[in-house]
Amino acid sequence: MPIERVNDFVVRFANVNGSGSASANQLFARAVLRMGVPVAPRNIFPSNIQGLPTWYEVRITEAGHLGARGGVDLMVAMNPQTWDKDVASIEPGGYLFYDSTKPLPASKFRTDVTVIGMPLTAICNREYTDPRQRQLFKNIMYVGALTALLDMDVTAVEKLIGEEFKGKDKLIAPNLKALHIGRDYALEHLTCPITLTVKRADAVRDRIYIEGNSAAALGAVYGGATVCAWYPITPSSSLAEAFTRHCARYRIDPQTGRNRYAIIQAEDELASLGIVVGAAWNGARAFTATSGPGISLMQEFLGLAYFAEIPAVLFDVQRGGPSTGMPTRTQQSDIVLAAYASHGDTKHVLLFPEDPAEAFEFGATAFDLADRLQTPIFVMIDLDIGMNHRLCRPLAWEEKRAYDRGKVMTAAELDAGKDFGRYLDVDGDGIPYRTYPGTHPTRGSFFTRGSTRDRYARYTEEGGPYVDNMQRLLRKFETAKGLVPRPVRRDADKPTRHGVIYYGSTSPAMDEAIVELGERGHRLDMLRVRAFPFHQDVADFVADHDFVFVVEQNRDAQLRMLLVNEQSLDPVRLVPVLHYDGTPITARFIVRAIAEHLDALKITPLRKVVS
Amino acid sequence: MTYIVKPKFHHPSLPVNELGFTHRDYEGSISTLCAGCGHDAISAAIIQACFELNLPPHRVAKLSGIGCSSKTPTYFLGSSHGFNSVHGRMPSVLTGANLANRDLIYLGVSGDGDTASIGLGQFAHAIRRGVNMVYIVENNGVYGLTKGQFSATADRGSKSKRGVMNNDNSVDLVAMALQVGASFVARSFSGDKAQLVPLIKAAIEHKGAAFIDCISPCVAFNNHPGSTKSFDYVREHNEAVNRLDFMAPRAPIHVDYKPGELEIVEQHDGSKLALRKLHADYDPHDKLGAMTYLQERAHAGEIVTGLLYVEPEADDLHDHLNTVEHPLNELNEKELCPGAGTLAKINASLR
Numbered sequence A: 001m002p003i004e005r006v007n008d009f010v011v012r013f014a015n016v017n018g019s020g021s022a023s024a025n026q027l028f029a030r031a032v033l034r035m036g037v038p039v040a041p042r043n044i045f046p047s048n049i050q051g052l053p054t055w056y057e058v059r060i061t062e063a064g065h066l067g068a069r070g071g072v073d074l075m076v077a078m079n080p081q082t083w084d085k086d087v088a089s090i091e092p093g094g095y096l097f098y099d100s101t102k103p104l105p106a107s108k109f110r111t112d113v114t115v116i117g118m119p120l121t122a123i124c125n126r127e128y129t130d131p132r133q134r135q136l137f138k139n140i141m142y143v144g145a146l147t148a149l150l151d152m153d154v155t156a157v158e159k160l161i162g163e164e165f166k167g168k169d170k171l172i173a174p175n176l177k178a179l180h181i182g183r184d185y186a187l188e189h190l191t192c193p194i195t196l197t198v199k200r201a202d203a204v205r206d207r208i209y210i211e212g213n214s215a216a217a218l219g220a221v222y223g224g225a226t227v228c229a230w231y232p233i234t235p236s237s238s239l240a241e242a243f244t245r246h247c248a249r250y251r252i253d254p255q256t257g258r259n260r261y262a263i264i265q266a267e268d269e270l271a272s273l274g275i276v277v278g279a280a281w282n283g284a285r286a287f288t289a290t291s292g293p294g295i296s297l298m299q300e301f302l303g304l305a306y307f308a309e310i311p312a313v314l315f316d317v318q319r320g321g322p323s324t325g326m327p328t329r330t331q332q333s334d335i336v337l338a339a340y341a342s343h344g345d346t347k348h349v350l351l352f353p354e355d356p357a358e359a360f361e362f363g364a365t366a367f368d369l370a371d372r373l374q375t376p377i378f379v380m381i382d383l384d385i386g387m388n389h390r391l392c393r394p395l396a397w398e399e400k401r402a403y404d405r406g407k408v409m410t411a412a413e414l415d416a417g418k419d420f421g422r423y424l425d426v427d428g429d430g431i432p433y434r435t436y437p438g439t440h441p442t443r444g445s446f447f448t449r450g451s452t453r454d455r456y457a458r459y460t461e462e463g464g465p466y467v468d469n470m471q472r473l474l475r476k477f478e479t480a481k482g483l484v485p486r487p488v489r490r491d492a493d494k495p496t497r498h499g500v501i502y503y504g505s506t507s508p509a510m511d512e513a514i515v516e517l518g519e520r521g522h523r524l525d526m527l528r529v530r531a532f533p534f535h536q537d538v539a540d541f542v543a544d545h546d547f548v549f550v551v552e553q554n555r556d557a558q559l560r561m562l563l564v565n566e567q568s569l570d571p572v573r574l575v576p577v578l579h580y581d582g583t584p585i586t587a588r589f590i591v592r593a594i595a596e597h598l599d600a601l602k603i604t605p606l607r608k609v610v611s
Numbered sequence B: 001m002t003y004i005v006k007p008k009f010h011h012p013s014l015p016v017n018e019l020g021f022t023h024r025d026y027e028g029s030i031s032t033l034c035a036g037c038g039h040d041a042i043s044a045a046i047i048q049a050c051f052e053l054n055l056p057p058h059r060v061a062k063l064s065g066i067g068c069s070s071k072t073p074t075y076f077l078g079s080s081h082g083f084n085s086v087h088g089r090m091p092s093v094l095t096g097a098n099l100a101n102r103d104l105i106y107l108g109v110s111g112d113g114d115t116a117s118i119g120l121g122q123f124a125h126a127i128r129r130g131v132n133m134v135y136i137v138e139n140n141g142v143y144g145l146t147k148g149q150f151s152a153t154a155d156r157g158s159k160s161k162r163g164v165m166n167n168d169n170s171v172d173l174v175a176m177a178l179q180v181g182a183s184f185v186a187r188s189f190s191g192d193k194a195q196l197v198p199l200i201k202a203a204i205e206h207k208g209a210a211f212i213d214c215i216s217p218c219v220a221f222n223n224h225p226g227s228t229k230s231f232d233y234v235r236e237h238n239e240a241v242n243r244l245d246f247m248a249p250r251a252p253i254h255v256d257y258k259p260g261e262l263e264i265v266e267q268h269d270g271s272k273l274a275l276r277k278l279h280a281d282y283d284p285h286d287k288l289g290a291m292t293y294l295q296e297r298a299h300a301g302e303i304v305t306g307l308l309y310v311e312p313e314a315d316d317l318h319d320h321l322n323t324v325e326h327p328l329n330e331l332n333e334k335e336l337c338p339g340a341g342t343l344a345k346i347n348a349s350l351r
């Protein structure tokens, strides 16, 4: 029996990289959005080299489940190389749409899925002579066919084509033509609609559709970053590139046409962070964007920035490790690396945005935190958030919001005779004052170094001042707990002894899983951790429950390690739920893992049965 | 090894410069380097140069890596902010500092290990980018701080104090600086203050990446017979191609030299260098010629010193990046944040 669903299914496009399919696939996803139905698209791109396979998955979900679902209901199989695997991945009762120009033996198909063949290549060859056009319009043509098969509103696609080619108006008509060739063919020769359909709804509302990297970069613009130094690495490059684009738009001095920013593509990640450290030391807001391998290279500078107390912002768009690992797959596996980066006793502040809206918010706030705490701040994004378009609440900015530049002593304060000790804890919060170079002719200068020093920044190797300084750094970390974004707690409708902790890109899958778990009779309170060091709420949450599941996308339960280590929590009560094969975590996975565990608890112990 | 502050007492008869500062005002704390170390002489030359140029000391930022040489910024310009960063990475830190505030003078101090060994990449890239700075390498051919291992500038055939021969080819920092586009390149010797001070002054006045390779013997580990970076060896093999007799910032020059002997080089800010030729055919504006000449003389075992190359009207990184005149670190919310109205428009475009 074919799967029958309205506004709740998964379409996957299997393409050859470089065939121009990306924009057609995005057009499809946006058209569904324009019909008021939420979509969650995901790029799966094993490599960026031309000719290799790529997939684009669109989860159509009126209920707004934006996590990956797993499984495919309709496969648009445009890549012969991956045919077998693609066909195998379709859910029983699903659909297979393919280019039927070349006949395929029956053995290449499945009997439990509905096969829809359309001679796309033949039609293109008939309509176009230019090879590039044949290729590009084939993509638009299958989108046209899909509008008929899924009973979509074709005007939504037409409108989008008009918007996309605004300014290049010559391209509108040919694209519309290709769209309709595909649609008309389907209406005429294929059974339309199939049992998967998209129906107009009002479930998108005012939400926006943006990639996490672009949103984070916009956060850096709003947060006042003026210096960016980076070295290309997937999946973080598009963050620095987006910053470059946003700056070209929003950061040009209208009078002179000159730039209120400086972006350096450095020679490596060491230099990237070195530039950031130098700029931040000199009073500019500066950041780098990188991924795990880059953070590995930055270790020495991170220790310097921690110990010499220099604000720095790092966006770590995580991918699958270790080593080169899975460069185009997603994971949350840099948590421990970032939290304790560099030799000696170090700890760093981490922020865990759940989606682009929070990537924007934390992306801006990170600069306030860095200046306030005078220390590196990591914004821990991952590929799933960073490189995919995600539906999220609109980006928000309070008009009157001022930057918190932290404790910076001015020339006037120095003149007034204020005591300046670079590492002097005047306020008891562990945070000392700093001065920018060049502030005052005779007062407030100091020497910054990574070696030990006393409260007045004078070099010393004495144990006393060293311990004094290290203790102050701990006090400062304690202060950080009250400044970083607080965890978000959401309790079940009735009291329960079970809880779940999660963070970052796991959010949408967790939100979906909690509903299903509830339907199965499993109640859990939820705590979404948004930063490290942990707020007191985290320890309280664990104390409130017998068991707390800790859901993460890495092998070693890295956040759980931090919980055990930093909060002295009993590890037995923290049950790891770990997904780390490089695909985004799904609600199905979480439900299975948690339900299995809770079901096992329900089984009456053996001894009781016997007695 | 605790930091020692020099007592500040001003002798009434101490000479003052145009800003009313004495020489003392440009000093730092007392050096903890070995007595006789070449590096201390370079610090003294830096102090002299800044005093003579009438620089407000706090408008200089001193940055360094790690090494005996990199420790020296503590020993000069006590009123300047300093940054002793990590080994081999001063160039990136300086680049960032320079981006944040283009109005300060950036003085990068490094060693041959710091620059030619661990930091070779950062050295080349900072120069490539044309960062407006003075980059001084205090070159002794060894790692002084870690007790005398060969560095990458040690000459092939040079013998260590323990008698070990260096078989690796050496990195010629001057050649590299020229190749990657430094717009001011000089070599000097810590034992020749008369040559060094004007070179430092000229480098400070130069806009763009100014590089000085200063041979600076390590008396503890590399001053023995058989070393090619000992005081004696350098004195014997020093070949100055020219002499920068003085620097006249923005003032008319009156000199008495035969035609062809003296060249006045005017830099972007109007400062003038009076360059006395010692080698009739050496032209410090001819990069290719300079490179060939340096290779030839190096092959003959000579250490060529002087102002080797200068491009008086050079661009710097800020020109390349088209940054605003105002220092980036002074821009505020009004200038940096596009605001809520713009964000509403951005949101609308994302639907």
Ligand SMILES: Cc1ncc(C[n+]2csc(CCOP(=O)(O)OP(=O)(O)O)c2C)c(N)n1
Pocket: B066, B067, B068, B069, B070, B087, B110, B111, B112, B113, B114, B115, B138, B140, B142, B143, B144, B145, B146, B151, B218
């Ligand atoms: C990452 C790292 N590796 C090694 C060292 C040890 N180290 C300190 S200084 C130095 C060499 C310094 O040589 P040079 O730059 O020539 O300075 P000099 O002492 O000769 O003036 C080394 C290897 C270090 N500080 N950091």
Ligand code: SF4
Pocket: B032, B033, B034, B036, B037, B038, B039, B068, B069, B140, B144, B145, B217, B218, B219, B220, B221
């Ligand atoms: S060890 Fe060598 S380089 Fe270091 S201070 Fe002594 S003489 Fe100078």
Ligand SMILES: [Mg+2]
Pocket: B067, B111, B112, B113, B138, B139, B140, B141, B142, B143, B144, B151
């Ligand atoms: Mg050395």
